[in-house]
Amino acid sequence: MISRDELSEIRDNGLWKQNSSLVQILGLCPLLAVTTNVVNGVMLSLATIIVMAIANVAVASLRNLIPHEIRIPVFILIVAALVTVVDLLFNAQLHELYLVLGIFIPLIVTNCIVLARVEAFANKNPPLQAAFDGVFMGVGMLWTLALLGGLRELIGGGTLFSGIDMVFPGLQPLQLLPADYPGLLLAMLPPGAFILLGCLIAWKNWVEARAAARHSGQRSLPTPPAPLTDHA
Amino acid sequence: MITALAIMALGAIVLGAALGYASIRFKVEGDPLVEKIEAILPQTQCGQCGYPGCKPYAAAISAGEADINLCPPGGMDGVRKLADLLGREVKPLEAEEKPKQIAIIDEQTCIGCTLCIQACPVDAILGAAKQMHTIIEPLCTGCELCVKPCPVECISMQPIAENIDNWKWKYPVFEIKRAA
Amino acid sequence: MMAWSTPPYLLADVSVRRVMLQVLVALLPGIAAYVWLIGPSILVQLVIATLAALLGEAVMLRLRRRPLLLFLTDGSAIVSAWLIALAFPPLSPWWLTVVGVLFAIVIAKHLYGGLGQNPFNPAMIAFAACIVSFPALMSQWPALGLKLSLAEQFEIIAGLAPRIDAMSGATPLDALKTALKLGEGAVDVPTLLANQDVFGNFAGRGWEWVSVGYLLGGLWLWQRKIITWQTPVAFVGGLTLLAAILWAWNPQQFASPLFHLFSGGSLLGAFFIVTDPVSGSTTFRGKLIFGFLAGAIAYVIRVFGGYPDGVAFAVLLMNLCVPLIDMYTQPPIFGMKNPK
Amino acid sequence: MTHYLFLLVGAVLVNNVVLVKILGLCPFMGVSKKLETAFGMGAATTFVLTVATGASYIIDHYLLLPFGLEYLRTLSFIVTIAAIVQLTEMVIQKTSPLLHQVLGIYLPLITTNCAVLGVPLLNIANRHDFVESLLFGAGSAVGFSFVLVLFAGIRERVEGADVPLHFRGAAIAMVTAGLMSLAFMGFAGLDRYQ
Amino acid sequence: MTPPVKTPTAPVMALRTAVILLIFVIAFTSLLAAAHLWTRPAIEEAAAAEKMKLIGEVLPPGLYDNDLLADSRRLAPAAGLGLEEESTAYLARKGGRASALVFEAAAADGYAGRIRLLLAVAVDGTLLGVRVTQHKETPGLGDYIEPRKDRNKERPWIRQFDGLSLAAVGDRAWRVRKDGGRFDAVAGATVTPRAVIKAVHRALQYVAENRQQLFTADGAGK
Amino acid sequence: MLAQLFRFKGGVKPQTNKTISVQEPIAQAPLPARLFVPLHQSIGGAPNPLVQAGDTVRKGQLIGGADAWVSAAVHAPTSGRVLAVEEHVAAHPSGLPTLSVVIEPDGRDEWIERRPVDHQSLPPERVRELLRDAGVVGLGGAAFPSHAKLTPARSVAMEQLVINGAECEPFMTCDDMLMRERADEIVRGIAIFRELLAAREVLIGIEDNKQEAIAAMHEAVLRLAPDYRVVAVPTRYPAGGAKQLIRVLTGKEVPASRRSTELGVQCFNVATVYTAYRALACGEPVLSRIVTLTGNVERPRNWEVSLGTPMREVVALARPRADTGSFLMGGPMMGFEIPDLDAPVVKATNCIIAASPGLFPPPPPEMPCIRCGACAEVCPHELQPFELYWFSRARNFGKTQEYYIFDCIECGCCSYVCPSHIPLVQYFRFAKSEIWAREREKQAADAAKERFELRNARAEREQAEKAERLARAASARTSEKKAPPERTNAVDSPPAAAAGEPAAAAATDADAIRKAAIAAAMARARAQRELAQPKNTDRLSAEQEREIAAVEARRGAQPATPEATAGAAGSGAPAGPQRGE
């Protein structure tokens, strides 16, 4: 079945080491487009997780039946079908949110990370592993989307969890910063999304560099692309 | 439901047929990428990458089986060029980068066993059985493959000495603190 | 052995610090006119901006472990800060200026490695980021004739006094645009210019003299060879050409080139912003292209776009193109001009 | 006529797919390290996107809508696009090795480019007719290529800059994309006659 | 990577690929079709609820007892509505008698493009409510016309229209206070409210002019 | 004689400081106790030593024979005894040693037999050979063997011979004094070159700040060769660069990719012409040269110095002041700091400047480039130095070549005006030498690949032959129906299989050897990796960074130190000999 080591490796890869958003830099469109608040980010990630996990299992189970030449169309077919199902479900159950997320639900099909995992992992591994990979990759995406969404919301308007009422009608968003906080609108707009994601990636590099410096045996300081020896 | 199936089936047949047909009609062989990769590798043929020579390593990279940071003689420079060519991220080299070296045979100790000659992938060692061997310096790539086989351990690796001909201008470095 | 080891051992008596200092000096005529006509609050803003810039610079240098004194005294951060202060409304709350300056210094400048390495003009990044984030504050210009004492101005900037309605007198450009938009063709430019108090003889009472100040400073910079003529001339050319064409076509709906030239950030932009060596083009033809397109885009944004003035966005958009422009406009080198 | 012009300008600049609509970011980040590759990717995407918008309009208009099969949109569009991409790749590889050298390696990436599916979907959401769809598709593709090339130019330059250690690579590229997007906000409002 | 089997001829391969693809397509299309059939009622319900929710914001629930969505009609493009395309209107009836009309209108001259509005007008010409359904106004500046974004939660700007009518408000008063009218506006952002006020005013005039046609039971037809 | 002058773009006008060293005439420097004559004093092949320790030599005797066409002979500067032929520190920025002949003068200064020739009576090829064997090289700085420049291009008629008396470098006055004092010889020498090149016109370019030299040359030309033109060119550094002077005098622009003879023009320094004249008309090879001793000294002056004289003794003649920190060879714009005063005066030593912090203040710290374009403005080759700098710094050498780094003449104008005080030339030299090194490496790799493939082919052939032999033997065996069963037993395989087996066996055999070798190599690589790792990783990154920075700083401060990569890589070994400290 699946060994503990294997599982933890899949988990670490998905959550941190091969994090889709921060390391592989894939699946960026939803990451940047829908993270104007935590709720959108989390809900879209959940949809993606469902799609990715099932698609991974499906491909891993069918991988020996699919001829090489048409594997991409078939993979896409599988993913697209799943996405459409999810799309219909969102439409039926979370209609308001469905309207907010707009074309980004169907666009899970082209979310690079989904196809990338199907190609790179599910196509080469048994279904159980593939399922875990799908879930953890998705959770890795989820926490980055949530984090980015939270940051953008907070900086942009001083609130957190706005839009939560679309999912849980009883709940209200949190107003974290004082009401007269003017709100750095930029954070809510595309430029802010890009810049904050850049900062998140840098944060991850920093965390890794520190971890590497603490543990020995692993060097993860990115080799400088350009020298900086001139300013010692 | 039926129309849906019919329409999609129609599409599937058309696309499937086209793809299947094209996959045979437009098949191509040969991989120019391997050659491009090989041109970057230093041709030391030392096997430190874990492949028997530079070409197999190039093939492995091209097939996606090997990482790009396994060739120590190529150094970080090589890794960078490969990353550039393949559009991958630059990664630190898997091993220490060493200054360029060449092998030197201690002529006093050499017993003329010819083992090193057989080991050298680029025919850089000159000698005949039972006679003193020497290394033709300009031909030696510093791959170290001859060091191990020598039964009397008379081969050592030495960094290439700097002389006026191979001397290089250094990267300018200024101590800014002096002024600050 | 001595400290240096590289030729040439003779160096001309020039330095970055001196270059930046001259830019600051060249801004003085414009600032003087500003103070004279609009009020001394700009001086407060200049001080706030300078302090914020030095602070941001110092923190970033410390974090990046770069020599502090050397770069703090090079003056480039102060130039950016002054340009930001001059581009922002003079009665902006203090924190707006600080946010703008920090955005410029930290994100636009130091994330790219600091002095000389930023692909985008930091001051214009600050302006764009703030007008996008705080459009209301960024379009509240003091109405002319608004007589406030220095203390009152200071209080408004510091947020101690309430912001007053009279302050949101638009700049000539903004007023013109709003009026035209509301009028839906019923209003024409000449009557507008004649009737509204914002509009002076050719571009708005007061503002045109500030522009003249910038013009003088710019000419001095050119004479000192700090800037070259190509970019300003091309910028002014691009702006006035478009303005002239549309004005000639329909003087009722489009203001004259002269109005455009002396309003908004045109001349500050022409002499101090498009000329930023770091983020601008460097080749002869490149500078002409850069300036011309920047001027043209500025006009298009200002007249047809969503923002009152387009200089900042135009400059940023052209900054984007600089690597390509430079690449494709390399001058022929010695001996390659007419290969025989 | 002016209507088409505004549509085109809007698609290229004002509502740029990458910087404003936030679609197609993965290739935008991934294939912009070098100018040459950016040109190649831009050309390949322009081709595929234009064909894809046309094809999906036809599918939607003549196969799906008449039978009330809107829910098959995503599926049929993307499968068609994938097939087109793969066919193009095979054909080019055989018939024009040169073109394949230039475009070939990018073609497979395009299937997972959100813009290629997103633009046809936007076409439908905005109720574009056939010509409008094509124009919007081509405009978006040109917009994509345009910013991709500009971005690659800047990235090549930033390569040599003394960027803080942890910001090297993807992080500073993101920041750059953000500042580009900020610059593109300047076009806001230019398409309001649309 | 492909196993070294003998390569088939192109037509054979075409057939084989087509069949395999066909199987997958049929399988997944069936899946989809099933999902579609299963979710359709829920989706339609959700869409209707959404519409009703919006209508509910402008139309007090006590004013009607009919199924509004069923009682919809198409309105022709009209300058008074600021619309260049057909739009839908819903007629509210109480006890069979027309009580109010819910319809769409648009302001073309917002700060950044069109502002789409939903209005409810009672038979007597009283404005029951106005909501903005779509706009591109500057966030943080012009977007206070949307109650969700309005900082004044107590009395959102858009509620100023509630209960007004052409009769009660003279033509000259349909302006922002700054221009001598009766409507408040946020200083520094009066372009947007001017546009909305103008559009609402025009829409009321349109209703007054076409009253007959609009409120008669099957006036414009379904 | 008014000539139409052209302009070259760019250039700078630093303080010239020339007057101090022209107050006194050229003086003969005394012979030192020992002469160290490097064998390699010119561009091109290194001459072979023709003497051994213990030999006695006479003044002018050939001690190093030209090795190739582009190479120049070396002679004993005086009579005496050869003490050794050994490595001695060279007059080179690296401070590395080079093979030199050490001569102890006997004080008699005995000449070999001098054979003046009449160049007109000899065929041109012979004249060029004579020049090569007399060691005549360009004395304008590059030390390129002159005879090699004296062949006209076949396709283009030689129009102008440009004689370079511009001497644009500040401080330097050796050519100026030579022209003042020995104008006749120069003019006669020009005749030789003109004849060899069959040049239509002779233009002598002298910067207009050297009025005496212009007058002297003018006078000599009037007397000896009235059709030569002496042209005063505007004083602007680097007017003396061959390409700039050619441009100014003829309007022609010679790009780096072309030879000037292809454009019908050639350029020689006045001192070169002078030595050529001495070589042919007096039979005296190049044994000495005029050296300007100036800068922070009590007695600036031009001296005629025997080649091989240690700089230390030459410098002493000028009596450097106490605060002198170091000495430059060449001018302040293009010269370099002499790493070791034991280095001898060579043919390229035109000037020695005593440097002090007062005279040449240490450069302010380097700042990043602000792309102000000042450097491009002054670059005489119309390059974009800041782009070259940007890419050199990023080690993007491909791009530097796209921006024509090899057209850079390293004149230093760009560094001179840079407000950021960037040592641009240094970056360019770094990039150029890296590109050359890469080129060398690439050639070596190609050669290695070829040899590897040859070897593999050979091994395969041998294997095939062996297999064939075995197969033949086996088939012979099987055809021998009554083979003795013991033999098959001995090979331990049924005879039927034997036909195919050996070949395969041989192949696997070869494979096995290869695999073993690879495995061994991998094991070794792994072992090395393991060895190296702890050293490298138990350090904090910040510390590491600092250390690397420190190493780099040290390296920068001493260009003479052999590359200390070992130190930077953290191997812990001492970073090579600390020469020059």
Ligand SMILES: Cc1cc2nc3c(=O)[nH]c(=O)nc-3n(C[C@H](O)[C@H](O)[C@H](O)COP(=O)(O)O)c2cc1C
């Ligand atoms: C949401 C999330 C946040 C994380 N934050 C940190 C962090 O702040 N610091 C850190 O060192 N690792 C962080 N990690 C990384 C994991 O803890 C990971 O297991 C760890 O880096 C393992 O690497 P190591 O084995 O090299 O220590 C985070 C992981 C996740 C999923």
Ligand SMILES: Cc1cc2nc3c(=O)[nH]c(=O)nc-3n(C[C@H](O)[C@H](O)[C@H](O)COP(=O)(O)O)c2cc1C
């Ligand atoms: C970037 C920017 C966005 C703006 N957006 C709006 C807007 O959405 N709605 C609006 O009414 N005014 C907006 N304005 C303000 C108008 O340009 C104009 O200044 C103002 O509406 C007229 O001033 P008044 O309100 O004092 O009459 C914006 C201004 C700027 C600079």
Ligand SMILES: Cc1cc2nc3c(=O)[nH]c(=O)nc-3n(C[C@H](O)[C@H](O)[C@H](O)COP(=O)(O)O)c2cc1C
């Ligand atoms: C920047 C620069 C400045 C030079 N200045 C002089 C000079 O002043 N006088 C001179 O004779 N040669 C000078 N040279 C050398 C000439 O370019 C050229 O090599 C020489 O005139 C050719 O003559 P030669 O071969 O006889 O030395 C300079 C070279 C460069 C690159």
Ligand SMILES: Cc1cc2nc3c(=O)[nH]c(=O)nc-3n(C[C@H](O)[C@H](O)[C@H](O)CO)c2cc1C
């Ligand atoms: C002529 C000139 C114009 C400048 N213009 C600007 C400018 O528009 N914005 C800015 O932030 N800095 C400007 N600077 C300062 C400096 O170049 C700038 O901060 C750099 O971009 C920082 O790397 C200018 C400097 C000079 C010499």
Ligand code: SF4
């Ligand atoms: S390690 Fe490098 S040099 Fe050695 S064989 Fe492998 S590729 Fe060739």
Ligand code: SF4
């Ligand atoms: S001599 Fe030794 S080190 Fe040199 S190439 Fe041959 S085997 Fe390698």
Ligand code: SF4
């Ligand atoms: S002179 Fe210096 S600072 Fe100016 S562009 Fe050239 S290298 Fe850069």
Ligand code: SF4
């Ligand atoms: S050193 Fe090179 S780049 Fe600099 S000015 Fe001289 S020729 Fe131009």
Ligand code: FES
């Ligand atoms: S997620 Fe949109 S292109 Fe990758």
